[in-house]
Amino acid sequence: MIWLKNVKLEVANREHQGMMETQTALFHLGIKEGKIVQQLPHTQSIPETTEEIYDIKGHLAIPTFKEMHNHLDKTYLSLGWKATKPVKNLKERLQFEAEELKGLAPTTKQRAKSMIEEILSSGSTHIRTHVNIDPYIGLKNLEGVIEALEEYKHAVTADIIAFPQHGLLRETVPSLMREAMRSGATMVGGLDPAGIDRSIETSLYETMNIATEFNADVDIHLHDGGHVGTYTIEKWMEHVEDSNWQNRTAISHAFCLGEVAEGKQAELADRLRENGVAIMSTIPLTKSLPPIRLLDDHGVKVHLGCDGFYDSWSPLGHGDVLEKVYKYGQITRRSDEVSLRDSLKWITGGITALTKTGEYKWPKVEDDASFIFVDAASSAEVVARRPKRVAVMNKGKVVYGSLWSTQELVK
Known part of the structure; x- marks a missing residue:
């Protein structure tokens, strides 16, 4: 003692x-x-x-903090300085990343360990990391991330999400996702059923199909905005209800929730609460935010994360999730003792x-x-x-x- x-x-x-x-x-x-x-x-x-x-x-x-949205496999940390290559559009960015990650695969464990150290130094003892599972990288990134986390199991716990960065419905990805779940991934990921997969219903069906097959929780990246995004959330909650998957899923980013009328926001918030669907935000400056205060008032669980940092998407950022609470306070002008203190819950698991x-x-x-x-x-x-x-x-x-x-x- x-x-x-x-x-x-x-x-x-x-x-x-x-x-x-x-x-x-x-x-x-x-x-x-x-x-x-x-x-x-x-x-x-x-x-x-x-x-x-x-x-x-x-x-x-x-x-202690929880870093609830991260990409351990993508960082350049430990490789020295490297700025981000400019591209014309999302398609080019995804293609560049796919080719680059193949070359970086031998250093995945090394880079992931550097990122874990950075995150740990800020006070986070839990990391939820998405790991690319795609036709280009296969399971190589997953293997490196699992090895890195194993070395830090005394210090951090982790959720490891099989993440179909280039779409779930293409080529061999569904079988790769299943192989990833058998190989150490603990959660099922998804990405923009409309914008990337081009089929909301099919994409969500396959996501839940894999989740129920492996008895796994789900965290879906959703950048699709406005009513397309809210329709996607409503269809996802139908799957949650049909599969009895309450309190086991999350929507990351969910910009769409901040892009519809407040009445619709409240309606969706009540349904999110009823189904135990959490919202993960990175408090970006370039997109509309989900209505965190409204979600909180309606009993929806909200968590924050740093996302990827210093990688092919951006050279900016670091692993201090406290900065996300600080930034949200700036945006919403939180300044009194109680509201500042209470906002810490979004990075401590409540x-x-x-x-x-x-x-x-x-x-x-x-x-x-x-x-x-x-x-x-x-x-x-x-x-x-x-x-x-x-x-x-x-x-x-x-x-x-x-x-x-x-x-x-x-x-």
């Missing part, structure tokens, strides 16, 4: 000079087998028989230290001992200022940075 002493936790709201602030206090946390087993106010003494004590020195503990009204929620005895330690006054400051992640602990193990032992510095 180990103890973390002087951990700053958020405990309540308090009003000060007409503004809401977050009240914090120091605690000692006892950890055993990756779980919190004791939680003491800092005024109480830690048992003298304790062998390992780490002084957190008043740093704030926040929940976990926040306090409820909106200030009741204590996290952490509690029997919770996983998974924390990010930062020098900040509150979660709201973390969102607004994006401080350095001093250390990351996942289920009782330090997976990034260092803790301060009473005896020595422990990594």
Whole structure:
């Protein structure tokens, strides 16, 4: 058993000079087998028989993050600087990527490991990665990504999505997708049933067919906009209902939800909630956003991710999913303590230290001992200022940075 002493936790709201602030206090946390087993106010003494004590020195503990939309197989990381080749259209981009990834295949594991390190350093201990499965690359990228994640299984968990980047309905892709599911992919992906596959009903049918065959969850890239996109979502929910696949699917990007009237948004949000269909967003600057606040108000689960970064699509970006919450705050002008603090839930899998009204929620005895330690006054400051992640602990193990032992510095 180990103890973390002087951990700053958020405990309540308090009003000060007409503004809401977050009240914090120091605690000692006892950890055993990756779980919190004791939680003491800092005024109480830690048992003298304790062998390992780490002084957190008043740093704030926040929940670890979940990177919920990523492409570990595509990055240029570890290969040195390389800008993105200009192309005329999406067709050219896809063709260039297909040819390039064949050449990069021998370095997939190396590049994926570099990306995992980048993501982990920002505080994410779960990665949902889409991996290209197509006639050009076959299963080579999948093999490299699985090997990379295996080396980091002590630090991160992962969803590995078989992703038909060049379309599900072409050539040998359906059989390759099934082979990918037999070879270590854990989820079924999809891409623009209208814009790429040119057959909404057939594409969605085949996606669900593979999912039910392998008892797998689904995450579909949907860039198709407006009413074409919302029609696709409605048809997908019919498949979810017919197959009893509630709480097992997600739509990534879903720009279309922000491109229809608010009444239609609310109608779709209610149906998404009823079927447990989550929405994943990367908070892009070039597209309309799904109506995150409306979705949240209607009980739809919303998650954020960085998408691919530094690859053939763009040289920009990095693995700090906290930046996505920050960017959303900028766009929607979130500035008060409570709304900033509450928005952290979109990168923690829904976990926040306090409820909106200030009741204590996290952490509690029997919770996983998974924390990010930062020098900040509150979660709201973390969102607004994006401080350095001093250390990351996942289920009782330090997976990034260092803790301060009473005896020595422990990594």
